[in-house]
Amino acid sequence: MATLVFLEHHGSELLKGGLGVLSKAASLGDDVSGIVIGSGVRGLADEAGKFGAARVYVADDAQLEAPLPQPRVDVLAQLVRDKGADSILFANSVLAADTAAGLAARLDAGLNWDLVDIARNDGKLVGTRPALQDSVYVEVGWTSQPRIALFRTGSFDPVASGGAAETEDVPVQLEDFSTGARMVEQAHAESEGPSIEEADVVVAGGRGLGGPENFTLVEGLAKALGGAVGATRAVVDAGWYPYSTQVGQTGKTVSPKLYVACGISGAIQHKVGMQGSGVIVAINKDPNAPIFDFSDLGVVGDVHQIVPKLTELVEQRKGQ
Amino acid sequence: MKIAVCVKHVPEGTKRIDPTTKRLDRGGEGALNPFDANAVEEALRLKQATGEGEVLVVSLGPAKAQDALRKALAMGADRAVLVTDDAAAGSDLVATSRALAQALERENADLVLFGQQGNDSDGAVLGAAVADRLRRPMVSQVAEVTHADGKLTVKRQTEFGYDVIETQLPAVVAVSDAINEPRYPSLKGIMGAKSKPQATLSADDLGLTAEVVGVGGSRTEVLELKAPPSRGESRKIEDDGSAAQAIIDFLTEKRLI
Ligand SMILES: Cc1cc2nc3c(=O)[nH]c(=O)nc-3n(C[C@H](O)[C@H](O)[C@H](O)COP(=O)(O)OP(=O)(O)OC[C@H]3O[C@@H](n4cnc5c(N)ncnc54)[C@H](O)[C@@H]3O)c2cc1C
Ligand SMILES: Nc1ncnc2c1ncn2[C@@H]1O[C@H](COP(=O)(O)O)[C@@H](O)[C@H]1O
Numbered sequence: 080m081a082t083l084v085f086l087e088h089h090g091s092e093l094l095k096g097g098l099g100v101l102s103k104a105a106s107l108g109d110d111v112s113g114i115v116i117g118s119g120v121r122g123l124a125d126e127a128g129k130f131g132a133a134r135v136y137v138a139d140d141a142q143l144e145a146p147l148p149q150p151r152v153d154v155l156a157q158l159v160r161d162k163g164a165d166s167i168l169f170a171n172s173v174l175a176a177d178t179a180a181g182l183a184a185r186l187d188a189g190l191n192w193d194l195v196d197i198a199r200n201d202g203k204l205v206g207t208r209p210a211l212q213d214s215v216y217v218e219v220g221w222t223s224q225p226r227i228a229l230f231r232t233g234s235f236d237p238v239a240s241g242g243a244a245e246t247e248d249v250p251v252q253l254e255d256f257s258t259g260a261r262m263v264e265q266a267h268a269e270s271e272g273p274s275i276e277e278a279d280v281v282v283a284g285g286r287g288l289g290g291p292e293n294f295t296l297v298e299g300l301a302k303a304l305g306g307a308v309g310a311t312r313a314v315v316d317a318g319w320y321p322y323s324t325q326v327g328q329t330g331k332t333v334s335p336k337l338y339v340a341c342g343i344s345g346a347i348q349h350k351v352g353m354q355g356s357g358v359i360v361a362i363n364k365d366p367n368a369p370i371f372d373f374s375d376l377g378v379v380g381d382v383h384q385i386v387p388k389l390t391e392l393v394e395q396r397k398g399q
Numbered sequence: 400m401k402i403a404v405c406v407k408h409v410p411e412g413t414k415r416i417d418p419t420t421k422r423l424d425r426g427g428e429g430a431l432n433p434f435d436a437n438a439v440e441e442a443l444r445l446k447q448a449t450g451e452g453e454v455l456v457v458s459l460g461p462a463k464a465q466d467a468l469r470k471a472l473a474m475g476a477d478r479a480v481l482v483t484d485d486a487a488a489g490s491d492l493v494a495t496s497r498a499l500a501q502a503l504e505r506e507n508a509d510l511v512l513f514g515q516q517g518n519d520s521d522g523a524v525l526g527a528a529v530a531d532r533l534r535r536p537m538v539s540q541v542a543e544v545t546h547a548d549g550k551l552t553v554k555r556q557t558e559f560g561y562d563v564i565e566t567q568l569p570a571v572v573a574v575s576d577a578i579n580e581p582r583y584p585s586l587k588g589i590m591g592a593k594s595k596p597q598a599t600l601s602a603d604d605l606g607l608t609a610e611v612v613g614v615g616g617s618r619t620e621v622l623e624l625k626a627p628p629s630r631g632e633s634r635k636i637e638d639d640g641s642a643a644q645a646i647i648d649f650l651t652e653k654r655l656i
Contacts, residue, residue: 146562180524184532187618188493222617256535266562267560376635
């Protein structure tokens with residue numbers, strides 16, 4: 080079975096997500112190829128061989144420099160037409176999701192997203208997809224080929240098998256509309272404050288805080304507990320707190336001993352960044368908030384009432 | 400500027416998958432997908448900023464998806480188009496994007512807006528699929544939009560921070576749920592919504608045959624439903640003024656303080 084894995088890179092490194100998917104595909108015994116798309120990326124191809132790719136296609140072109148999805152759809156669609164592929168696999172990211180969805184439309188190919196696993200049952204590929212806030216696990220399939228799959232962040236760890244891949248250049252021919260969006264300024268690493276990935280305690284704030292001024296509550300508690308401050312994407316996008324503190328799919332993955340979620344609903348994209356925490360305490364005024372489904376202690380109440388009191392009690396305790 | 404906003408009608412409250420049909424149970428009350436209110440709001444703001452144009456809302460769904468469209472009209476959208484057909488039930492991404500693209504093609508809007516995600520599907524994938532069918536540039540995860548000189552400049556969040564991207568029009572944009580604070584419909588808006596133009600289109604009206612919509616046009620299938628892995632024990636308390644102390648006790652028990 081011919082499987083193609085989209086290998087995303089940032090700077091001069093292949094991302095772990097794609098290498099994890101590559102390792103998984105190789106473990107299913109498929110004939111696995113990787114594809115690297117960008118500008119000046121030829122050198123990345125070798126790396127992929129070590130993680131199970133028998134072959135790495137390289138689309139190297141100045142027009143592919145910016146991490147935008149539509150030119151990538153053009154390259155992938157062309158490759159699938161030329162070489163064929165039974166399955167095309169992606170590790171989730173903003174770029175990968177848009178590329179996978181565009182490709183699904185272009186090829187009229189089924190896309191199953193947010194998969195956490197894939198297996199072959201009686202010769203048929205079956206994906207596992209947690210749905211409805213992870214309240215039910217759904218086994219999903221594809222009714223035609225190629226099949227496209229998008230895997231949830233962190234589903235598979237890369238396993239270095241030490242192989243070597245042959246490399247093959249692929250042609251780059253872009254549609255007019257694919258270059259209609261243009262990168263003006265690409266994100267550059269923000270100067271980081273204290274790293275929330277290393278902290279033993281993370282106190283995170285969400286939109287339930289009501290406004291940027293109320294982040295002082297979260298900061299106070301974090302300080303008392305000797306921890307770092309985290310945030311949801313909603314408050315980062317709203318400009319309440321810096322991107323470098325964002326926890327979740329598009330932010331950081333943290334696994335402190337204690338995670339305190341203040342006014343956070345618990346969307347799946349937030350959950351994937353903090354579910355590995357040792358103990359999770361959540362404060363939310365909505366008793367039905369999804370965050371309570373994966374908290375060790377859930378407190379239904381108002382953060383403005385509870386957090387200042389809690390901070391005071393922690394400080395008292397330390398003073399003893 | 401003519402702006403089309405794609406909005407979804409989603410079941411209200413706790414959602415479930417019907418074990419027999421293996422589809423989302425859409426039997427009960429429904430509402431406008433909350434993430435789509437941000438897209439409607441952004442459209443209204445862009446229209447106001449340009450001082451002219453039209454905001455049109457488009458949905459694919461059951462007949463009662465009309466309620467979601469009416470909410471968008473009450474917020475201030477000018478016109479609604481509902482694509483509804485028994486044959487379209489059970490459409491996956493491939494089929495949904497085809498039907499919506501077909502409806503949007505006839506409208507030829509300068510900008511097509513999407514919400515961040517369906518709160519039932521959590522996909523955040525439809526915008527890119529529709530854009531490919533419409534053959535238009537698209538940007539997702541957009542936290543800010545400005546319109547000037549016939550172009551859009553947007554701020555997109557990725558795993559590495561914020562990109563600034565410029566796109567020519569016509570274009571497709573999917574916005575984040577923090578881009579704005581959606582307005583509540585006023586009483587006048589709610590009353591006025593009823594008299595705004597609301598068109599209904601069938602698959603046939605759009606020239607879509609059974610092979611390209613609904614189950615026939617879909618390329619994915621749901622095979623089986625399973626219980627999620629069980630979680631460890633968890634406690635939930637309601638604050639009666641003593642929650643802070645209860646948290647302290649819990650943290651002490653877990654030896655975290
Ligand atoms: C591709 C993609 C990637 C994403 N990546 C991320 C990511 O990396 N990280 C991330 O966090 N999100 C991410 N999201 C967004 C995610 O889906 C949610 O929109 C976001 O996490 C919601 O943030 P929130 O919990 O702060 O806000 P909301 O969902 O608005 O929740 C606020 C909560 O606060 C509660 N509340 C309100 N007032 C009070 C009060 N006084 N006291 C106590 N509780 C109160 C409410 O009941 C509510 O539950 C992503 C989405 C997509 C589509
Ligand atoms: N049936 C539908 N009709 C119209 N728009 C939709 C429909 N389903 C999803 N959308 C739009 O696509 C966005 C992303 O949905 P999804 O990819 O399903 O998470 C939503 O926020 C809506 O803007």
